[in-house]
Amino acid sequence: MAKDHANGPEDYEAMIEEVLEAYPAKAKKRRAKHLTVSKPSEEEPDATTGIASKCDTQKSNVKSVPGVMTIRGCAYAGSKGVVWGPVKDMVHISHGPVGCGQYSWSQRRNYYIGKTGVDSFVTMQFTTDFQEKDIVFGGDKKLAKTIDEINELFPLSNGTTIQSECPIGLIGDDIEAVARQKKKETGKTMVPVRCEGFRGVSQSLGHHIANDAVRDWVFEQEESDAVKAYEPGPYDVNVIGDYNIGGDAWASRILLEEMGLNVVGNWSGDATLAEIERAPKARLNLIHCYRSMNYICRYMEEKHGIGWMEYNFFGPTQIAASLRAIAKNFDETIQENAEKVIAKYQPLVDEVIAKYKPRLEGKSVMLYVGGLRPRHVVTAYDDLGMVIAGTGYEFAHGDDYKRTGHYVKEGTLIYDDVTGYELEKFIERVRPDLVGSGIKEKYPVQKMGIPFRQMHSWDYSGPYHGYDGFAIFARDMDMAVNSPVWNLYDAPWEAGQAIAAE
């Protein structure tokens, strides 16, 4: 390419080709199937965004290429780190060697209210800390003893999950037998999860396995008193797939409650076991992170006849559309309330957009996140007048790419399971005004002089969900893009620093 920077679809196609050149033949062939530029689509445009494009890469949700610096994690990260870890009144054992639990300890900012170590346990690291003898002789006895000790030292814990690390499945331990035994002895919920890190190709299978564990070890067990005592009402909903990162679920709940709905369970940020158990009694499942929790929604639909719908609480356009779509499932009172809520927050929305849009309009963004946000946050950027130049997922499946076509315009760069090398090259060529990705990408990108926000952890800010969250989101993007630091990168005495003669 003659140009310094790639911009626009033709450039992107050529850029993909060029970036692939660095790979050995076998890897090149494999990686080519994960990189594309979104195409026009025959489909009806999405009602909210007015967009229809074709974003599918040839391949997704397949094994990562060895040695390329994939950004993905593993099944344990999907189960313990994402789905189960936030359930606050249960103890989650990282079952195996010490590392996994250590590295994932308190790193997802799943906010909760509770007395840590007494009735809540989210920001604690419980592990069986496997030693060589446990590998050789098996760890089931140690696991059983560990659960006994948990019950003794943490009597208010309402149950225990066993989050398997790699060795468990390899040494042939029977954690299910231990769980059954301990359930019998204690009467508490015990959940063995086979989320060994070598299973599957990313976090994604861990989500699925964790969902299945909810089905098998919570739902398909005897009803608890909490469930029996609960009187379902006509406005009961569950929020599924909101992990309350930086308080996201709280900023969402407040809107749903203002609308007149009862959020009987929030999965799984700030959740108690009772909220999980009771879920099948609700009227409707509202799913935010489709990728990590659609499985259990489908199960509840099949088994309990509860409908589910996806919604999106990023940015005012999607929030309003979602509130209306949710309200459609209820009576006129709720529908009127939805309008009232939208009207109530309109001044805040106007104020935020008036303040930040002029500072952000036309700025380009490249995203690389997990399984939902690469599409879900797009409209929030649109609301601020920002443009998505590229987006990609760590662990999306085909159905996620289908949905991406409702958010992302044609001519957008799409990368699946991007490698460190590709992402660096793409960013170098596209030179976006902002990159939104994770901690591993943050510092390399910032070294290049490009503004960055972590879009897994909200860069320790948040919430970003809901109207209250949108204000924070806008403030944070402005903070990143318009920081004075980016102008300090070049020392003024460096050779070739032509002073602009305007």
Next chain:
Amino acid sequence: MPQSGDKVLDHAPLFQQPEYKEMLANKKMKFECGHPDELVTEIGDWTKSWEYREKNLAREALTVNPAKACQPLGAVFAAAGYEQTLSFVHGSQGCVAYYRSHLSRHFKEPSSCVSSSMTEDAAVFGGLVNMVDGLANAKALYDPKMIAVSTTCMAEVIGDDLNSFIIQSKEKGSVPEDFDVPFAHTPAFVGSHVDGYDNMQKGIISHFWEGEERTETDKINIIPGFDGFAVANNREITKMLDAMGVEFSFLSDVSDVYDTPSDGEFRMYDGGTKLDEAKAALNAKATISMQEYCSPKTLEYIAGKGQETAALHYPMGVQGTDEFLMKVQELTGKEIPEELRLERGRLVDAIADSQAWLHGKTFAIYGDPDFVYGMTRFVMELGGEPVHCLATNGNKKWAAKMEALLASSPFGKQGQVWAGKDLWHMRSFLNTEPCDMLIGNSYGKYLERDTGTPLIRLAFPIFDRHHHHRFPTMGYQGALTVLVKLLDTVFDKLDDDTIVPGETDYSYDLTR
């Protein structure tokens, strides 16, 4: 409505607003089915009791809030300190994402490392194909001068043989025959990150030294050990040795790679021990390890090659630094110059100026074995009294050394050594035998919250404070940094305790 565009409230103030407080109270009452408040209070109080401490200490299987990580983290850290070296961890890929995140969160820097991304099929058939493809891809994409291979516990459990795999990969042309691919088996179910550091170090130097003839020179080698403050400490060590005129090589120097400038270019590699230097390090007269428990196997190997070896325990403070300099003097015959004596004097001056504020203050200290030793020694030097000294990855030998150290000073009388215990034990210790200050890492903030003990962050990892690691803790200069942190903690606490107007502020002194 609490939120406004004019003054955006993020999580900390937002959820303190009445609308949210009411919402959360409502959630608790209607949906959570929690335990009664009285019971939570009662159990909470019970967890602070001596009775609970006994139960807690009786644990045999459960580990809660350990202060250690697994071997490959140390291996990745060690390899990062060699010139243009890429770590390649053979096994499941999630682990590598974890090491990279962990290191990046502490250093606020990029951390590059690849995985062979083994999955179910590799668990059954072994990961040879992953190694063959992985090495080829890593070399092609990231242009390293050396690829350092370590293992996750998955690869260890199935028994993949790195040596054979690397030989076969080279035969298949993944990387040239003469390309450096040192390796170390780093099982996560043995020891901790300090052992991974040791194993990788041994793997790298034995790769360069095996079969080579040794011709002794006057140079010495320094093994820094696993150190969250290595960026600044390695530079401080360099400064001291330069002042002495000692020719030396670091075996693994991460000070540049975890401290690259922001000038528009991302440097995946920077600085580090040159590979030629690592080769030539065989010829050194002696090797000093700054951290004995990070290097037992490496030092044993080096001693076997005919070098003198010495091991210190994270030299901090006056005597720790004295000992380091005198050890260098002894090994090299170089004099300790006047400028270092003056620097020492300035540190002693600072300690003398402030001793009254630290004398008799009690401390709980945790971290890696060498750090706890060095820190304990420095605390006693300042007239502080270590009460709880804890290393989750400390062994019996370490405990014995610690006991001897505590016995060597009247300030160590109260000292108790806790090898293999975790931070939930420490919670019990602090609740039953409180201390004035706690020294550890960011995970200690939960202890600060639960026991009211002010935390001083001097050990890896530090996630919730920025750039502390950019200032040294070793050497006379480093001791000054540490001293100021301890003093600031004392003064801040005192100000906090005397800040209520008309009530406690009679002691809110201007001059202290």
